[in-house]
Amino acid sequence: KAGVTQTPRYLIKTRGQQVTLSCSPISGHRSVSWYQQTPGQGLQFLFEYFSETQRNKGNFPGRFSGRQFSNSRSEMNVSTLELGDSALYLCASSLLGSGNTIYFGEGSWLTVV
Amino acid sequence: DQQVKQNSPSLSVQEGRISILNCDYTNSMFDYFLWYKKYPAEGPTFLISISSIKDKNEDGRFTVFLNKSAKHLSLHIVPSQPGDSAVYFCAARGSQGNLIFGKGTKLSVKP
Numbered sequence: 001k002a003g004v005t006q007t008p009r010y011l012i013k014t015r016g017q018q019v020t021l022s023c024s025p026i027s028g029h030r031s032v033s034w035y036q037q038t039p040g041q042g043l044q045f046l047f048e049y050f051s052e053t054q055r056n057k058g059n060f061p062g063r064f065s066g067r068q069f070s071n072s073r074s075e076m077n078v079s080t081l082e083l084g085d086s087a088l089y090l091c092a093s094s095l096l097g098s099g100n101t102i103y104f105g106e107g108s109w110l111t112v113v
Numbered sequence: 114d115q116q117v118k119q120n121s122p123s124l125s126v127q128e129g130r131i132s133i134l135n136c137d138y139t140n141s142m143f144d145y146f147l148w149y150k151k152y153p154a155e156g157p158t159f160l161i162s163i164s165s166i167k168d169k170n171e172d173g174r175f176t177v178f179l180n181k182s183a184k185h186l187s188l189h190i191v192p193s194q195p196g197d198s199a200v201y202f203c204a205a206r207g208s209q210g211n212l213i214f215g216k217g218t219k220l221s222v223k224p
Contacts, residue, residue, distance in 0.1 A: 004156070033211065042216035043157070043202060056211050090156055099210040101147065104156035 025093030
């Protein structure tokens with residue numbers, strides 16, 4: 001059974017640009033959640049999508065957005081990038097929802113210069 | 114305000130000995146707790162979980178203990194192996210339904 005797949009793995013963007021990250025969940029999982037990991041801050045919850053609807057949202061500015069497609073694949077978008085957005089962005093999928101056991105992808109490393 | 118705290122940023126243990134990783138939480142309504150392990154350049158991997166109706170859960174070398182009155186959980190690894198060297202995150206299910214993670218403890222197991 002394939003795990004959670006995230007693309008791209010690494011990317012470099014310039015301040016002010018926007019970026020889109022993609023996530024394919026484990027087959028059969030309808031919940032996809034996104035986390036940001038920065039040094040010293042642990043894993044910070046961004047949002048969760050379940051059956052194409054945003055079910056939950058963390059405390060991030062509106063520049064961070066996401067969506068989920070009918071095949072459960074998800075994308076997150078960050079607009080007007082800032083240097084502080086440099087981080088590892090992790091996608092996780094779950095059968096029952098983001099409050100249960102979630103399975104992470106390998107992450108997308110974003111560097112903003 | 115951190116709701117899930119891992120107060121030790123790092124821990125060093127000799128191979129074969131016990132590793133004890135600790136985690137404190139602030140909200141007594143949290144009802145489900147998990148531990149994840151993360152190697153560099155990889156995503157976190159689920160290790161073990163425990164429901165608040167239990168006080169102990171075992172899976173091979175890994176045991177999680179929950180002390181609800183102290184709002185404290187711990188992960189015991191016995192015996193510790195060099196391959197266990199990683200960052201360990203504890204997480205709790207928050208009131209909004211998502212998992213809230215601690216900042217992690219880096220475990221180093223020395224041969």
